Amino acid sequence: MDGQIQIGMRLWLGVVGVAASLLLLAPAEAASGRLLATGGATSIEGAAGGGLVPWAVISGYTEDDQFGGTVTLSRAQVDDYRLDVTAAAFSYGNRFEFSVAQQMFTLENLGAELRQQVIGAKYKVAGDLIYGNIPQISVGGMYKRNTRYDLPQAVGSERDSDWEAYVAVSRAWLAGPFDRTWLANATIRSTRANQTGLLGYGGDLNDSHELQLEAALGMFLHRSLAVGVEYRQKPDNLSFAREQDWMSAFVAWFPSKHVALVGAYVDLGEIAGARNQTGYYLSLQASF
Protein backbone atom coordinates (compact mmCIF):
# COMPACT_ATOMS: atom_id res chain seq x y z
CA MET A 1 0.00 0.00 0.00
CA ASP A 2 2.70 2.45 1.07
CA GLY A 3 4.84 1.32 -1.85
CA GLN A 4 1.97 2.07 -4.22
CA ILE A 5 1.62 5.56 -2.83
CA GLN A 6 5.35 6.11 -3.20
CA ILE A 7 5.23 5.10 -6.84
CA GLY A 8 2.13 7.23 -7.38
CA MET A 9 3.82 10.21 -5.75
CA ARG A 10 6.97 9.77 -7.80
CA LEU A 11 4.99 9.45 -11.00
CA TRP A 12 3.06 12.55 -10.09
CA LEU A 13 6.15 14.58 -9.27
CA GLY A 14 7.59 13.39 -12.58
CA VAL A 15 4.55 14.62 -14.49
CA VAL A 16 4.61 17.99 -12.74
CA GLY A 17 8.37 18.24 -13.28
CA VAL A 18 8.12 17.50 -16.99
CA ALA A 19 5.23 19.96 -17.36
CA ALA A 20 7.23 22.63 -15.53
CA SER A 21 10.32 22.13 -17.68
CA LEU A 22 8.24 22.21 -20.88
CA LEU A 23 6.76 25.48 -19.72
CA LEU A 24 10.19 26.90 -18.96
CA LEU A 25 11.29 26.03 -22.48
CA ALA A 26 8.44 28.04 -23.96
CA PRO A 27 9.67 31.46 -25.10
CA ALA A 28 9.16 34.08 -22.43
CA GLU A 29 7.16 36.37 -24.67
CA ALA A 30 4.92 33.61 -25.98
CA ALA A 31 2.43 33.98 -23.17
CA SER A 32 2.12 37.72 -22.66
CA GLY A 33 -0.84 38.59 -24.86
CA ARG A 34 -3.29 39.32 -22.10
CA LEU A 35 -3.54 42.05 -19.50
CA LEU A 36 -2.26 41.61 -15.96
CA ALA A 37 -4.35 39.39 -13.66
CA THR A 38 -6.73 38.27 -16.44
CA GLY A 39 -5.69 34.66 -15.90
CA GLY A 40 -6.71 34.87 -12.27
CA ALA A 41 -5.01 32.71 -9.66
CA THR A 42 -5.11 28.92 -9.35
CA SER A 43 -7.99 27.38 -7.43
CA ILE A 44 -7.44 24.44 -5.07
CA GLU A 45 -8.54 22.02 -7.81
CA GLY A 46 -6.02 23.38 -10.32
CA ALA A 47 -8.35 25.36 -12.59
CA ALA A 48 -7.77 29.08 -13.05
CA GLY A 49 -9.99 31.08 -10.76
CA GLY A 50 -9.89 32.37 -7.26
CA GLY A 51 -8.97 30.09 -4.39
CA LEU A 52 -12.08 28.00 -3.80
CA VAL A 53 -13.91 28.58 -7.09
CA PRO A 54 -12.96 27.89 -10.73
CA TRP A 55 -13.71 31.00 -12.82
CA ALA A 56 -14.40 31.38 -16.54
CA VAL A 57 -10.92 32.84 -17.06
CA ILE A 58 -8.23 30.81 -18.83
CA SER A 59 -5.02 30.31 -16.83
CA GLY A 60 -1.90 32.34 -17.50
CA TYR A 61 -1.51 35.06 -20.11
CA THR A 62 -1.90 33.21 -23.40
CA GLU A 63 -3.82 34.99 -26.15
CA ASP A 64 -4.40 34.34 -29.87
CA ASP A 65 -2.23 31.31 -30.80
CA GLN A 66 0.15 31.45 -27.83
CA PHE A 67 0.64 28.62 -25.37
CA GLY A 68 1.88 28.71 -21.83
CA GLY A 69 1.11 27.64 -18.35
CA THR A 70 1.28 28.01 -14.62
CA VAL A 71 2.66 26.09 -11.66
CA THR A 72 1.16 26.69 -8.23
CA LEU A 73 1.72 25.75 -4.60
CA SER A 74 -1.13 26.41 -2.16
CA ARG A 75 -1.88 25.76 1.48
CA ALA A 76 -5.00 26.16 3.58
CA GLN A 77 -4.53 25.85 7.31
CA VAL A 78 -7.62 25.70 9.51
CA ASP A 79 -8.08 24.69 13.15
CA ASP A 80 -7.86 20.91 12.79
CA TYR A 81 -6.84 20.37 9.17
CA ARG A 82 -4.33 21.41 6.56
CA LEU A 83 -4.71 21.23 2.78
CA ASP A 84 -1.60 21.29 0.58
CA VAL A 85 -2.00 21.60 -3.17
CA THR A 86 0.52 21.25 -5.99
CA ALA A 87 -0.97 22.26 -9.34
CA ALA A 88 0.03 22.92 -12.93
CA ALA A 89 -1.95 24.23 -15.87
CA PHE A 90 -1.35 24.42 -19.58
CA SER A 91 -3.22 26.93 -21.71
CA TYR A 92 -3.67 27.62 -25.40
CA GLY A 93 -4.73 31.11 -26.41
CA ASN A 94 -7.51 32.70 -24.41
CA ARG A 95 -9.47 29.57 -25.21
CA PHE A 96 -8.39 26.33 -23.57
CA GLU A 97 -6.88 25.20 -20.30
CA PHE A 98 -5.74 21.81 -19.05
CA SER A 99 -4.88 21.42 -15.39
CA VAL A 100 -3.68 18.89 -12.87
CA ALA A 101 -3.71 19.16 -9.09
CA GLN A 102 -2.49 16.97 -6.28
CA GLN A 103 -4.14 17.58 -2.91
CA MET A 104 -2.97 16.36 0.46
CA PHE A 105 -5.35 16.91 3.36
CA THR A 106 -3.83 16.36 6.78
CA LEU A 107 -6.06 15.52 9.75
CA GLU A 108 -3.77 16.90 12.39
CA ASN A 109 -5.58 15.38 15.39
CA LEU A 110 -5.67 11.90 13.90
CA GLY A 111 -2.26 11.96 12.33
CA ALA A 112 -3.94 10.76 9.15
CA GLU A 113 -4.09 12.18 5.66
CA LEU A 114 -6.37 12.15 2.62
CA ARG A 115 -5.18 12.44 -0.95
CA GLN A 116 -6.97 13.52 -4.09
CA GLN A 117 -5.83 14.05 -7.66
CA VAL A 118 -7.78 16.30 -10.00
CA ILE A 119 -7.42 16.50 -13.77
CA GLY A 120 -9.34 19.36 -15.33
CA ALA A 121 -10.09 20.95 -18.68
CA LYS A 122 -11.79 24.25 -19.41
CA TYR A 123 -12.94 25.73 -22.71
CA LYS A 124 -14.07 29.29 -23.30
CA VAL A 125 -17.24 29.09 -25.38
CA ALA A 126 -18.14 32.76 -25.71
CA GLY A 127 -17.52 36.34 -24.76
CA ASP A 128 -14.60 38.02 -23.06
CA LEU A 129 -13.68 39.06 -19.55
CA ILE A 130 -13.19 42.70 -20.61
CA TYR A 131 -14.12 43.37 -24.25
CA GLY A 132 -17.40 43.25 -26.15
CA ASN A 133 -20.91 42.87 -24.80
CA ILE A 134 -20.85 39.23 -23.75
CA PRO A 135 -19.21 38.14 -20.49
CA GLN A 136 -16.66 35.37 -20.66
CA ILE A 137 -18.47 32.03 -20.56
CA SER A 138 -16.52 28.80 -20.10
CA VAL A 139 -17.40 25.16 -19.62
CA GLY A 140 -15.17 22.84 -17.67
CA GLY A 141 -14.85 19.28 -16.48
CA MET A 142 -12.88 17.62 -13.73
CA TYR A 143 -11.94 14.03 -13.10
CA LYS A 144 -11.19 13.44 -9.44
CA ARG A 145 -9.87 10.43 -7.63
CA ASN A 146 -8.81 9.50 -4.14
CA THR A 147 -5.40 7.89 -4.05
CA ARG A 148 -5.98 6.86 -0.42
CA TYR A 149 -9.49 5.59 0.06
CA ASP A 150 -9.52 3.84 3.46
CA LEU A 151 -10.90 6.82 5.38
CA PRO A 152 -13.45 8.03 2.80
CA GLN A 153 -14.75 4.49 2.53
CA ALA A 154 -14.98 4.15 6.31
CA VAL A 155 -17.18 7.24 6.60
CA GLY A 156 -19.59 6.07 3.90
CA SER A 157 -18.31 7.34 0.54
CA GLU A 158 -19.79 5.41 -2.38
CA ARG A 159 -16.85 5.56 -4.80
CA ASP A 160 -13.20 6.61 -5.01
CA SER A 161 -13.39 8.58 -8.27
CA ASP A 162 -15.91 10.75 -10.11
CA TRP A 163 -16.54 13.38 -12.77
CA GLU A 164 -17.71 16.94 -12.33
CA ALA A 165 -18.84 19.50 -14.88
CA TYR A 166 -19.30 23.24 -14.54
CA VAL A 167 -20.30 26.37 -16.39
CA ALA A 168 -18.65 29.62 -15.33
CA VAL A 169 -19.35 33.23 -16.26
CA SER A 170 -16.82 35.99 -15.53
CA ARG A 171 -16.87 39.69 -16.27
CA ALA A 172 -14.72 42.67 -15.34
CA TRP A 173 -15.82 46.31 -15.22
CA LEU A 174 -12.83 48.55 -15.89
CA ALA A 175 -14.24 51.57 -14.08
CA GLY A 176 -16.82 50.27 -11.62
CA PRO A 177 -17.73 51.80 -8.25
CA PHE A 178 -15.03 54.07 -6.79
CA ASP A 179 -13.52 54.11 -10.31
CA ARG A 180 -11.97 50.75 -9.55
CA THR A 181 -11.91 47.66 -11.75
CA TRP A 182 -14.33 45.00 -10.48
CA LEU A 183 -14.63 41.36 -11.34
CA ALA A 184 -17.60 39.08 -10.79
CA ASN A 185 -17.83 35.36 -11.37
CA ALA A 186 -20.63 32.83 -11.06
CA THR A 187 -20.09 29.10 -11.48
CA ILE A 188 -22.62 26.28 -11.49
CA ARG A 189 -21.10 22.89 -10.83
CA SER A 190 -22.61 19.44 -11.06
CA THR A 191 -21.04 17.41 -8.26
CA ARG A 192 -21.54 14.70 -5.69
CA ALA A 193 -18.13 15.13 -4.06
CA ASN A 194 -17.83 14.98 -0.28
CA GLN A 195 -15.72 17.92 0.96
CA THR A 196 -14.74 18.62 -2.67
CA GLY A 197 -13.87 14.93 -3.06
CA LEU A 198 -11.34 14.64 -0.25
CA LEU A 199 -13.87 12.33 1.45
CA GLY A 200 -14.85 10.49 -1.72
CA TYR A 201 -17.89 10.89 -3.92
CA GLY A 202 -21.51 10.20 -3.05
CA GLY A 203 -22.87 8.90 0.23
CA ASP A 204 -25.76 7.32 2.09
CA LEU A 205 -27.82 10.54 2.19
CA ASN A 206 -27.38 11.32 -1.49
CA ASP A 207 -25.61 9.60 -4.34
CA SER A 208 -26.53 11.73 -7.34
CA HIS A 209 -24.89 14.75 -8.88
CA GLU A 210 -26.39 18.01 -7.66
CA LEU A 211 -26.05 21.53 -9.05
CA GLN A 212 -24.14 23.81 -6.70
CA LEU A 213 -23.62 27.56 -7.01
CA GLU A 214 -20.21 29.13 -6.53
CA ALA A 215 -19.45 32.83 -6.78
CA ALA A 216 -16.70 35.40 -6.49
CA LEU A 217 -16.56 39.17 -6.38
CA GLY A 218 -13.36 41.18 -6.41
CA MET A 219 -12.19 44.75 -6.64
CA PHE A 220 -8.79 45.87 -7.95
CA LEU A 221 -7.34 48.60 -5.74
CA HIS A 222 -4.92 49.05 -8.60
CA ARG A 223 -4.12 46.77 -11.49
CA SER A 224 -1.80 44.48 -9.54
CA LEU A 225 -3.73 44.25 -6.27
CA ALA A 226 -7.23 42.89 -5.76
CA VAL A 227 -9.42 42.13 -2.75
CA GLY A 228 -12.57 40.05 -2.80
CA VAL A 229 -14.78 37.29 -1.49
CA GLU A 230 -15.69 33.81 -2.65
CA TYR A 231 -18.53 31.48 -1.81
CA ARG A 232 -18.81 27.80 -2.62
CA GLN A 233 -21.96 25.80 -2.08
CA LYS A 234 -21.37 22.09 -1.35
CA PRO A 235 -23.47 18.95 -1.20
CA ASP A 236 -24.14 17.13 2.09
CA ASN A 237 -24.08 13.44 1.22
CA LEU A 238 -22.77 11.67 4.30
CA SER A 239 -24.78 10.97 7.46
CA PHE A 240 -21.68 10.50 9.63
CA ALA A 241 -21.05 14.25 9.70
CA ARG A 242 -22.67 17.23 8.06
CA GLU A 243 -20.93 19.26 5.40
CA GLN A 244 -21.16 23.03 5.07
CA ASP A 245 -20.57 25.64 2.38
CA TRP A 246 -17.19 27.33 2.15
CA MET A 247 -16.27 30.97 1.93
CA SER A 248 -13.17 33.12 1.80
CA ALA A 249 -12.05 36.73 1.81
CA PHE A 250 -8.92 37.20 -0.26
CA VAL A 251 -6.13 39.56 -1.24
CA ALA A 252 -4.43 38.81 -4.57
CA TRP A 253 -1.20 40.44 -5.66
CA PHE A 254 0.12 40.29 -9.22
CA PRO A 255 3.59 41.91 -9.08
CA SER A 256 4.24 40.81 -12.68
CA LYS A 257 2.87 38.48 -15.33
CA HIS A 258 5.16 35.79 -13.93
CA VAL A 259 4.02 35.71 -10.32
CA ALA A 260 0.76 35.84 -8.39
CA LEU A 261 0.41 35.62 -4.63
CA VAL A 262 -2.93 35.08 -2.90
CA GLY A 263 -3.63 35.30 0.81
CA ALA A 264 -7.06 34.65 2.27
CA TYR A 265 -9.13 34.09 5.35
CA VAL A 266 -11.11 30.90 4.86
CA ASP A 267 -14.19 29.60 6.66
CA LEU A 268 -14.63 25.91 5.83
CA GLY A 269 -17.41 25.29 8.36
CA GLU A 270 -17.79 21.82 9.80
CA ILE A 271 -15.51 19.10 8.44
CA ALA A 272 -15.89 15.48 9.57
CA GLY A 273 -17.48 16.53 12.86
CA ALA A 274 -15.02 19.30 13.72
CA ARG A 275 -16.90 22.59 13.75
CA ASN A 276 -15.96 26.13 12.76
CA GLN A 277 -12.88 25.34 10.75
CA THR A 278 -11.42 28.75 9.98
CA GLY A 279 -7.92 29.81 9.11
CA TYR A 280 -5.65 31.13 6.40
CA TYR A 281 -4.97 30.28 2.77
CA LEU A 282 -1.79 31.08 0.87
CA SER A 283 -1.09 30.44 -2.80
CA LEU A 284 1.92 31.16 -4.96
CA GLN A 285 1.57 30.91 -8.73
CA ALA A 286 4.28 31.14 -11.37
CA SER A 287 3.27 31.78 -15.00
CA PHE A 288 5.22 30.97 -18.14
Place this chain on the structure above:
Amino acid sequence: MTSLLKLTSTMLVVSAMAMTLVAVSPSARANSLYHDLGEREGIEILMEDLLLYVAEDKRINHHFVDIDILRLHEKLSEQICELAGGPCVYTGDDMVTSHTGMDLTNTDFNALVEALQKAMDDRNISVGAQNRLLALLAPMHGDIVGR
Protein backbone atom coordinates in the same frame (compact mmCIF):
# COMPACT_ATOMS: atom_id res chain seq x y z
CA MET B 1 -27.79 27.04 10.51
CA THR B 2 -24.29 28.50 10.46
CA SER B 3 -24.28 27.65 6.78
CA LEU B 4 -27.40 29.78 6.34
CA LEU B 5 -25.83 32.55 8.40
CA LYS B 6 -22.69 32.40 6.29
CA LEU B 7 -24.68 32.52 3.07
CA THR B 8 -26.71 35.45 4.40
CA SER B 9 -23.63 37.42 5.44
CA THR B 10 -21.95 36.78 2.09
CA MET B 11 -25.10 37.80 0.25
CA LEU B 12 -25.24 40.99 2.35
CA VAL B 13 -21.67 41.89 1.44
CA VAL B 14 -22.34 41.11 -2.22
CA SER B 15 -25.57 43.13 -2.31
CA ALA B 16 -23.87 46.05 -0.57
CA MET B 17 -21.21 45.89 -3.29
CA ALA B 18 -23.93 45.68 -5.94
CA MET B 19 -25.75 48.69 -4.51
CA THR B 20 -22.66 50.83 -4.80
CA LEU B 21 -22.63 49.80 -8.48
CA VAL B 22 -26.01 51.49 -8.88
CA ALA B 23 -25.27 54.45 -6.63
CA VAL B 24 -22.16 55.65 -8.43
CA SER B 25 -23.06 56.93 -11.86
CA PRO B 26 -20.25 57.44 -14.36
CA SER B 27 -22.06 60.25 -16.19
CA ALA B 28 -21.07 63.90 -16.02
CA ARG B 29 -17.52 63.07 -14.99
CA ALA B 30 -15.94 63.14 -18.42
CA ASN B 31 -14.76 66.72 -18.05
CA SER B 32 -12.98 65.92 -14.79
CA LEU B 33 -11.19 63.12 -16.66
CA TYR B 34 -9.89 65.72 -19.13
CA HIS B 35 -8.60 67.63 -16.13
CA ASP B 36 -7.12 64.52 -14.49
CA LEU B 37 -5.19 63.68 -17.67
CA GLY B 38 -3.51 67.09 -17.53
CA GLU B 39 -5.71 68.76 -20.14
CA ARG B 40 -4.49 69.32 -23.69
CA GLU B 41 -0.80 69.59 -22.85
CA GLY B 42 -0.84 66.62 -20.50
CA ILE B 43 -2.64 64.47 -23.06
CA GLU B 44 -0.11 65.40 -25.77
CA ILE B 45 2.78 64.36 -23.49
CA LEU B 46 0.89 61.22 -22.54
CA MET B 47 0.44 60.25 -26.20
CA GLU B 48 4.11 60.93 -26.86
CA ASP B 49 5.07 58.62 -23.98
CA LEU B 50 2.59 56.05 -25.26
CA LEU B 51 4.19 56.04 -28.72
CA LEU B 52 7.65 55.73 -27.19
CA TYR B 53 6.54 52.63 -25.27
CA VAL B 54 4.96 51.28 -28.46
CA ALA B 55 8.24 51.79 -30.32
CA GLU B 56 10.03 49.68 -27.68
CA ASP B 57 7.49 46.85 -27.78
CA LYS B 58 8.48 44.11 -30.22
CA ARG B 59 4.95 42.72 -30.14
CA ILE B 60 3.53 45.77 -31.90
CA ASN B 61 6.19 48.20 -33.10
CA HIS B 62 6.17 46.65 -36.60
CA HIS B 63 2.64 48.00 -37.06
CA PHE B 64 3.96 51.54 -36.75
CA VAL B 65 6.97 51.58 -39.10
CA ASP B 66 5.38 52.91 -42.28
CA ILE B 67 3.14 55.56 -40.85
CA ASP B 68 3.36 59.31 -40.30
CA ILE B 69 4.04 59.24 -36.54
CA LEU B 70 3.52 63.00 -36.10
CA ARG B 71 0.09 62.81 -37.67
CA LEU B 72 -0.75 59.76 -35.53
CA HIS B 73 0.32 61.65 -32.41
CA GLU B 74 -1.88 64.61 -33.36
CA LYS B 75 -4.94 62.43 -34.09
CA LEU B 76 -4.48 60.32 -30.95
CA SER B 77 -4.19 63.45 -28.81
CA GLU B 78 -7.35 64.90 -30.38
CA GLN B 79 -9.22 61.67 -29.89
CA ILE B 80 -8.25 61.18 -26.23
CA CYS B 81 -8.93 64.88 -25.54
CA GLU B 82 -12.43 64.61 -27.03
CA LEU B 83 -13.16 61.29 -25.32
CA ALA B 84 -12.09 62.72 -21.96
CA GLY B 85 -14.55 65.58 -22.35
CA GLY B 86 -12.03 68.20 -23.43
CA PRO B 87 -12.62 71.02 -25.94
CA CYS B 88 -11.24 69.11 -28.93
CA VAL B 89 -12.69 67.62 -32.09
CA TYR B 90 -11.27 64.38 -33.41
CA THR B 91 -10.59 64.89 -37.13
CA GLY B 92 -9.23 61.43 -37.97
CA ASP B 93 -10.89 58.45 -39.59
CA ASP B 94 -13.27 56.24 -37.65
CA MET B 95 -11.69 53.25 -35.90
CA VAL B 96 -12.89 50.64 -38.40
CA THR B 97 -11.52 52.60 -41.38
CA SER B 98 -8.18 53.38 -39.78
CA HIS B 99 -7.53 49.76 -38.75
CA THR B 100 -8.93 47.85 -41.71
CA GLY B 101 -6.29 45.71 -43.38
CA MET B 102 -3.99 45.75 -40.37
CA ASP B 103 -5.26 42.38 -39.15
CA LEU B 104 -4.66 43.35 -35.52
CA THR B 105 -4.86 40.69 -32.80
CA ASN B 106 -6.01 40.76 -29.19
CA THR B 107 -2.32 40.66 -28.24
CA ASP B 108 -1.74 43.83 -30.29
CA PHE B 109 -4.67 45.60 -28.66
CA ASN B 110 -3.59 44.57 -25.15
CA ALA B 111 0.00 45.62 -25.86
CA LEU B 112 -1.27 49.10 -26.72
CA VAL B 113 -3.33 49.15 -23.51
CA GLU B 114 -0.18 48.25 -21.54
CA ALA B 115 1.81 50.99 -23.26
CA LEU B 116 -0.92 53.45 -22.26
CA GLN B 117 -0.93 52.14 -18.68
CA LYS B 118 2.84 52.58 -18.40
CA ALA B 119 2.61 56.07 -19.87
CA MET B 120 -0.13 56.99 -17.39
CA ASP B 121 1.91 55.56 -14.50
CA ASP B 122 4.84 57.76 -15.58
CA ARG B 123 2.58 60.82 -15.53
CA ASN B 124 1.26 59.88 -12.04
CA ILE B 125 -2.30 59.73 -13.29
CA SER B 126 -4.54 58.33 -10.55
CA VAL B 127 -5.86 54.76 -10.71
CA GLY B 128 -9.41 56.10 -10.98
CA ALA B 129 -8.64 58.36 -13.94
CA GLN B 130 -6.68 55.55 -15.62
CA ASN B 131 -9.65 53.22 -15.24
CA ARG B 132 -12.09 55.82 -16.59
CA LEU B 133 -10.00 56.36 -19.69
CA LEU B 134 -9.53 52.61 -20.25
CA ALA B 135 -13.29 52.11 -19.86
CA LEU B 136 -13.85 54.68 -22.64
CA LEU B 137 -11.31 52.98 -24.92
CA ALA B 138 -12.26 49.32 -24.33
CA PRO B 139 -15.48 49.49 -26.41
CA MET B 140 -13.29 50.26 -29.47
CA HIS B 141 -11.84 46.74 -29.28
CA GLY B 142 -14.41 45.31 -31.68
CA ASP B 143 -13.78 48.06 -34.25
CA ILE B 144 -10.00 47.59 -34.15
CA VAL B 145 -9.18 43.88 -33.71
CA GLY B 146 -9.46 41.44 -36.63
CA ARG B 147 -10.09 44.09 -39.32
